[in-house]
Each structure stands twice: as C-alpha cells, then as structure tokens.
Amino acid sequence: MATLEVVNPQATTVIEAVAPAPRLDTMRGKTIGLYWNMKSGGDTALERTAKLLEERYPDTEFKQYIGSVGAVIRHATDEDIEQVVDECDAVVGTTSD
Numbered sequence: 693m694a695t696l697e698v699v700n701p702q703a704t705t706v707i708e709a710v711a712p713a714p715r716l717d718t719m720r721g722k723t724i725g726l727y728w729n730m731k732s733g734g735d736t737a738l739e740r741t742a743k744l745l746e747e748r749y750p751d752t753e754f755k756q757y758i759g760s761v762g763a764v765i766r767h768a769t770d771e772d773i774e775q776v777v778d779e780c781d782a783v784v785g786t787t788s789d
Contacts, residue, residue, distance in 0.1 A: 716782055719749040725780035727757045730766045734786035741784050755779055 759766035
C-alpha cells in the first residue's frame with residue numbers, strides 16, 4: 693500500500709520583535725531628525741510633525757535626512773544611520789505605506 697505525505701508549501705513565518713526606543717526625558721532643546729525615504733506623502737507628514745512639535749517645543753531643532761541608496765525609494769546605509777545617531781537625540785521617519 694502506498695502512503696501519501698501532505699506537506700505545507702508555505703514557509704515558516706519569522707517574527708522579529710523590536711522594543712521601542714526609550715522616551716526622551718524632555719523635548720526641550722533637543723535635535724530631532726526627520727527621515728524620509730522619498731515615498732509620496734512622507735515629506736508632507738514630516739513637515740506637519742515638525743510644525744506641531746515646534747509649536748509645542750520652540751527650542752527644538754530639526755534636521756532632515758534622506759537615504760543615500762536607491763533611485764525612487766531611498767534607503768539609509770549604516771553610515772547614514774551613524775550620522776543621524778551622532779547628530780540627533782531622536783528621529784521621526786516616514787514610509788507613507
């Protein structure tokens with residue numbers, strides 16, 4: 693008698709959990725990076741975010757970043773990330789997905 697083994701062709705799902713970054717103790721006087729990967733609308737969301745934060749924390753400074761790899765959608769390299777880490781206290785990023 694023949695046997696038939698049924699297998700599932702779907703790959704095992706890999707789930708990676710990343711803990712959120714710790715909150716800043718204050719936003720006053722901090723430098724906030726604004727990272728945009730060039731997806732449509734992300735720049736508008738970042739502009740609005742910066743405006744609202746600046747109204748609430750007038751002494752906050754903002755720096756804009758765009759990834760250095762890619763054509764239409766820009767990805768941040770390790771060097772890009774290190775620059776942001778060196779220059780900013782926190783980062784807001786958009787993907788517009």
